[in-house]
Structure formats: C-alpha cells, structure tokens
Amino acid sequence: MEPVPMLLAMTYRAMGDQFHDRLAQIGLEPLRPAHGYVFRFLKARRATTVDIGQHLGVTKQAAAKIVNELDEWGYVIREPHPTDKRAQYVTLTTKGRDYLKFADNLWSDLESEMAEAIGPDSLATIKTGLTAYLQHVHGDDQPGLRPVW
Numbered sequence: 155m156e157p158v159p160m161l162l163a164m165t166y167r168a169m170g171d172q173f174h175d176r177l178a179q180i181g182l183e184p185l186r187p188a189h190g191y192v193f194r195f196l197k198a199r200r201a202t203t204v205d206i207g208q209h210l211g212v213t214k215q216a217a218a219k220i221v222n223e224l225d226e227w228g229y230v231i232r233e234p235h236p237t238d239k240r241a242q243y244v245t246l247t248t249k250g251r252d253y254l255k256f257a258d259n260l261w262s263d264l265e266s267e268m269a270e271a272i273g274p275d276s277l278a279t280i281k282t283g284l285t286a287y288l289q290h291v292h293g294d295d296q297p298g299l300r301p302v303w
Contacts, residue, residue, distance in 0.1 A: 169264050176260060183227045187301060188220050193229070193246065193254050194299050200245040202235065209300055229253060
C-alpha cells in the first residue's frame with residue numbers, strides 16, 4: 155500500500171479528473187484546476203492580479219492569463235483600483251458565483267460517490283482525521299486552498 159501522502163494525492167487527482175470530465179460532458183468552458191483556485195480565492199474578496207498570483211504561487215503574467223480567460227468567459231469582472239491606476243480589482247460576477255455553487259454541488263456529488271464506494275462511516279472517519287491533522291499542524295491559522303506546483 156502507498157504512503158498516505160501518495161494516496162491523498164492520487165485520490166485528489168482521481169476526484170479532480172472526474173470533476174473536470176463532468177464539466178466537459180455538460181459543455182462548460184475548459185476550466186482547469188487553477189481556475190478553481192481563483193474562484194475559491196475570490197469567493198470572499200476582490201483581489202488584484204498580483205494578489206491572485208501570490209496566492210497561486212505564480213507570476214503576475216500567469217495570473218493575468220488565468221484572469222483574462224475567466225473574464226472572457228464572463229466569470230469575473232475587472233474594476234479600477236481606487237488608488238493604483240495600473241491595478242484593477244478582480245471580482246466574481248453572478249455567473250462566477252453561480253458556477254461556484256454548481257461546483258460545490260458537484261464536489262458534494264463526488265463525495266457521495268466516495269461514501270458509496272468506501273462506506274459513509276469510513277468517509278466520516280477520514281474527514282475527522284484529516285481535519286484533526288490540519289488543526290494539529292496549523293492550529294487556527296489554516297492555510298487557504300491553493301495548488302501545489
């Protein structure tokens with residue numbers, strides 16, 4: 155059996171692949187995991203492209219490319235920064251917020267399928283254990299959801 159970190163990575167990949175396959179089946183834009191991290195980051199805040207790049211651990215140019223795609227698809231809007239003429243705030247649109255709700259429901263469906271595969275008690279134990287581990291490592295200062303490059 156693989157070490158726990160490898161099993162977690164493989165499980166995340168398997169669920170992520172299923173998530174994106176379902177997006178493709180219903181004909182949504184070709185969203186990638188990086189887009190999802192931006193949605194999550196913007197859920198509770200507006201941010202500049204620099205903020206997004208720092209959160210993702212990518213260059214400003216890479217973040218700008220992701221923001222451009224989301225803007226073209228109507229998921230975000232850019233607004234002038236009040237004090238920095240070179241910067242713009244990026245905010246989720248109604249379409250972006252609706253997508254986030256849809257994605258949450260899709261993740262919930264995938265989690266239900268996992269519960270069917272391993273049993274609801276096993277899934278509950280996994281969630282409790284992972285939550286306890288994160289609390290042990292990070293305390294109340296939990297890290298945000300971001301990619302591992």
